Amino acid sequence: MSADNLPAIVTFVLFVSATLVITWWAHRRTQTAEGFYAADSSISSLQNGIATAGDYLSAASFLGTIAIFYTFGTDGLLYALGAAAGWPVLACLLSERLRTLGRYSLADVLTHRLAERPIRIMTATATLSICVTYLIAQMVAAGTIVQVLFGLPYVPAVIIVGSLMVSYVLFGGMVATTWIQIIKASMLLAGAAFMAGLVLSRFDWNFPSLLQRAYSLQAAGASRLLHDPFSAACLAIAFCFGPAGMPHILMRSFTVRSSADARRSLVYATALIALFQLLVIVLGTGGVVLLKGSGIEPVGGANMVAVMLARVLGGNLLFGIIASLAFATILAVVSGLTLAAATAVSHDLLRSVLPRGTLSESSEVKVSKAASVGIGMFAMGLGVLFQHENVGFLATLPLVIAASANFPVLLLALYWRRLTTAGALAAGWTGLATSVVLVVGSPKVWVGTFGHAQPLFNYEYPTILTMGSAFLLAVIVSLIGPRRNWKA
Amino acid sequence: MRVRSSRVLAWAVPTILAAGTLTFFLVMTKPRAQAGTLSHDVTATFIGMALIALIPLGTLVYHLAARHSEAEGE
Numbered sequence: 001m002s003a004d005n006l007p008a009i010v011t012f013v014l015f016v017s018a019t020l021v022i023t024w025w026a027h028r029r030t031q032t033a034e035g036f037y038a039a040d041s042s043i044s045s046l047q048n049g050i051a052t053a054g055d056y057l058s059a060a061s062f063l064g065t066i067a068i069f070y071t072f073g074t075d076g077l078l079y080a081l082g083a084a085a086g087w088p089v090l091a092c093l094l095s096e097r098l099r100t101l102g103r104y105s106l107a108d109v110l111t112h113r114l115a116e117r118p119i120r121i122m123t124a125t126a127t128l129s130i131c132v133t134y135l136i137a138q139m140v141a142a143g144t145i146v147q148v149l150f151g152l153p154y155v156p157a158v159i160i161v162g163s164l165m166v167s168y169v170l171f172g173g174m175v176a177t178t179w180i181q182i183i184k185a186s187m188l189l190a191g192a193a194f195m196a197g198l199v200l201s202r203f204d205w206n207f208p209s210l211l212q213r214a215y216s217l218q219a220a221g222a223s224r225l226l227h228d229p230f231s232a233a234c235l236a237i238a239f240c241f242g243p244a245g246m247p248h249i250l251m252r253s254f255t256v257r258s259s260a261d262a263r264r265s266l267v268y269a270t271a272l273i274a275l276f277q278l279l280v281i282v283l284g285t286g287g288v289v290l291l292k293g294s295g296i297e298p299v300g301g302a303n304m305v306a307v308m309l310a311r312v313l314g315g316n317l318l319f320g321i322i323a324s325l326a327f328a329t330i331l332a333v334v335s336g337l338t339l340a341a342a343t344a345v346s347h348d349l350l351r352s353v354l355p356r357g358t359l360s361e362s363s364e365v366k367v368s369k370a371a372s373v374g375i376g377m378f379a380m381g382l383g384v385l386f387q388h389e390n391v392g393f394l395a396t397l398p399l400v401i402a403a404s405a406n407f408p409v410l411l412l413a414l415y416w417r418r419l420t421t422a423g424a425l426a427a428g429w430t431g432l433a434t435s436v437v438l439v440v441g442s443p444k445v446w447v448g449t450f451g452h453a454q455p456l457f458n459y460e461y462p463t464i465l466t467m468g469s470a471f472l473l474a475v476i477v478s479l480i481g482p483r484r485n486w487k488a
Numbered sequence: 489m490r491v492r493s494s495r496v497l498a499w500a501v502p503t504i505l506a507a508g509t510l511t512f513f514l515v516m517t518k519p520r521a522q523a524g525t526l527s528h529d530v531t532a533t534f535i536g537m538a539l540i541a542l543i544p545l546g547t548l549v550y551h552l553a554a555r556h557s558e559a560e561g562e
Contacts (some may be wrong), residue, residue, distance in 0.1 A: 074529045077536040078513055084543045085509040088502040092550045208530060215529040224517070232517035233510060240506040260558065267551045271544040278540055281533065 007320025008149050015183075015328045016164065022179045026172035033361035036173035036368065037104035037343055038254040040392050043178055045261040049268025051178045052252045054185030056083070056243065056269070057276055058134075058333040059141035062188065063326055064278075064395060066309070067302035068225060069284025070292065073218035075225040076284045078232075080277040082239030086399075087273060089244045091266035097414045098253040099262035105340075106250050106406060107348045110413050115421040120348040122428040126405040127247040127344035129432060130398045131337045132379065134246075137394035138337070139383025141303070142330040148304055149323045158383045166376035168335040169342060170369050174255060177335050184332040189272065192279040193477040199286030207282070214285035214340055217292050234461035235396065241467065242399025245406030248340035270285060283309060334379070338372050345371035386449075396461070404431035404466035412474050423478030431470030438462035493555040501546040508539055 034040050043051070061083050069076030098415050102109040107123040146157030168176050203210040226232045243249055255260045285307040290312050291298060298308040310322035346368035350359060359367070386394070409428045412419045440443060441456025516532060 074516065074532055077533060078516055081509060081512060081536050081540055084540050085505065088505045088543060088547050088550075091547045092498045093502050096554075150496045211530045211533050212526060215526050218529075226513075226517045229514050229517055232513040236506075236510045236513035240502075242507055258553070263551055263554060267544070267547050274540050274544045278537055281537060285533075 003458060007317045008324045009320070011321050012149075012324035015187075015324065016331075018183065019164075019168065019176075019180045019331075023168050023176040024185075025171035026176035026179065029175055033104070033365050034176065034429055036365045037249075037339075037347065039174040039178055041255060041257055043255040045256055045264040046268055047178065047182055048252055048256050048261070048265035050185050050272065051181035051255075052249060052265060052269035053272035053276070054181030054188070054270065054332055055248055055336045056102075056246075056273060057185060057188055057329065058328045058395060059138060059326060061276070062192070062280070062329060063141060063303045063306050065280050066287055066306040067283045067304075069214075069281075070287050070298070070305040071302050072225045073215060073288070077281065078225070078235065080281050080284070082236065084149075084270070084274045084277050085236070085240045086243030087266065087270040089241060090249070091263060091270055092248075094244055094410065094414065095253055095262040095266045096259035097258065098250060099259040101414075102250075102254050104251070104254060105347050106247055106410065107344075110297065110409065110424065114413065114419075114424050117420065118425055119354045120352040122425055122432075123406070124344040124352070126245075126401070126428060126432050127348070128375075129340055129436060130245070130247060130401050130406070131341035131344075132334075132375070132382065133401060134395065134398040135334055135337050135341075135375075135379040136382045136386050137397075138330045138334045140380055140386055142327060142334075143299075143383060143387055144303060145307075145323060145327050145330070148299055148307065149320075149327065154387055155384055158380050158387075161327075161334065162376045162380035162383070164331055165334040165338050166373055168331075169338045169372040169376075172366075174251075177332075177339050178255060180332045180335060184328050185272065186238060187325055188329055189276055189279075192276060192283065194324065194456050195318070196279045196282040196286070196308060199282055199290070199309075202286075202290070210282070210285055210289060213293065214288040217288055228459075230464070231459050231461055234459065234463040235399075237467060238396060238399040238403050238461055238463040241403040241407045241463075243402070245402030245404075245410065246398065247344065247402075247406070250406075250410075251340055265268075270485035278306040287481075338375055338379070341375045342372040344369045345375075353484060382463060400439060400461055400463050400466065401432065401435045403463055404435040404470055406431075408467060408470040408474055412471075412478075414479075418478050419474060420478045420481060421475075422481045423474040426477040427470040427474035430473050431466055433464040434469060435462060438466060492557050494550065494557045497550045497553050501550045503548055505539075505543055508542070512536060512539060 016338040030193050065076055065079040073323040098109055101112050102442060107120045110119050143154040143157045146152050147154055169181060226235060256262050256265055283306060287309045291305060291308055298304045307319060307326060311319035346364050350367055405428055407422045408431060413424060438457045441459050443455040444460055446452050446455045
């Protein structure tokens with residue numbers, strides 16, 4: 001560690017200290033299962049809106065999109081627009097009904113009218129798949145940042161992040177996770193706005209001039225992120241419908257008092273996420289001009305363009321603050337994911353296996369805490385295993401799985417009276433299995449990671465096929481399958 | 489039969505914005521030879537930013553309509 005990194009270390013230590021104090025305070029408040037899973041539904045709509053935005057503004061949103069602008073030019077626009085595109089579905093179609101029907105998890109919403117045991121097993125499996133895939137992306141990003149920031153080796157960095165995220169969930173539950181997200185989202189938005197202001201001031205506040213200089217630096221015929229309309233449509237659909245299937249985002253609807261609060265909080269979240277993406281476009285194009293245009297190579301690869309841009313704009317002080325902010329972002333997101341995964345294990349999976357009434361609420365919370373430790377250790381192991389993978393690509397995979405496995409079942413359960421348990425199970429399992437298999441068989445994973453000569457599936461994102469087949473099966477099985485033994 | 493405006497907007501807002509996003513993705517995936525001059529890239533950026541700005545505005549319009557319906561006790 002060098003003296004250059006001192007501001008980063010100080011900022012990071014301050015953030016971690018503040019979050020640990022919040023966790024201790026939350027631990028004293030969290031006495032019941034409702035407190036642990038849903039913060040006693042006591043969060044205001046503004047607080048929940050900021051926390052929801054914090055849950056979604058991950059390292060991929062910040063580091064990944066800016067890196068794509070740096071490498072692929074205008075393709076960064078796809079990620080900036082995509083990150084905001086999914087929120088109207090959540091705010092307009094799902095938020096109120098989720099709050100009315102749900103208690104702690106997605107399965108609570110679905111089991112209002114569908115058979116409890118098979119639905120809980122299915123949604124818990126999908127939740128674990130989505131959360132673990134997302135955790136890998138965050139762990140890899142955290143390890144890379146710490147290597148650049150503190151000079152620590154990758155594995156200890158992953159262990160530090162993993163231990164902190166488990167502590168937040170273990171002791172503070174949803175209350176601590178919410179407040180950590182509020183602090184992080186506020187800091188991230190302020191940091192991005194400050195940097196965007198510095199970038200624009202270097203171009204006399206002439207944004208079109210910045211764009212022209214940035215795109216003129218992109219070589220003509222430069223490689224593109226997406227090469228065909230099918231992949232583009234699949235990625236767009238994953239962005240539009242993926243957030244509506246992300247368990248840690250859906251859980252946030254249960255932390256407010258009423259359905260109107262849930263809707264209002266998503267209006268705040270949508271506004272903050274859209275604002276952030278507009279700032280990211282300024283930062284992405286600024287990164288191209290101020291780094292590529294000056295011949296500065298980002299240490300640690302394209303994913304570090306955002307933090308290297310901070311060094312160019314504000315020296316080591318801003319570099320340290322932004323780098324530790326990026327690390328704090330990851331820390332906050334992984335704690336939300338761990339809580340969602342632990343809830344799936346204790347509230348959904350275990351309830352389905354054990355006979356009804358054998359698990360008290362306090363025992364369920366204990367199981368959830370134990371599960372968060374197990375999930376944390378599992379995520380640390382996978383973070384080490386996948387350390388050389390591309391963070392931006394890894395972070396879009398859970399969106400594909402969420403859009404295919406959770407979203408069709410949730411939308412149909414809330415809006416289509418004829419959906420049966422068999423239809424929901426057919427949709428959920430098909431969406432989950434096809435999305436996981438086709439993602440693993442894609443060129444980036446099957447060829448890039450596993451080293452095979454040819455991919456099993458020629459496209460990176462299979463969302464049209466996987467989500468489409470889930471919807472189709474849900475309708476066919478519900479209409480022609482047997483209806484007995486099911487609720488509603 | 490009277491249909492609540494918020495109920496229509498609940499479907500219309502996400503559908504229109506998702507269609508806009510999908511169209512933008514498809515246009516942006518054209519090969520550079522077809523799509524890519526400097527002025528095209530700058531214009532595309534402004535269109536993308538306008539779409540991003542429309543997303544919270546559309547959501548807000550739905551929220552106001554839903555609040556209006558609640559106030560009328562519908």
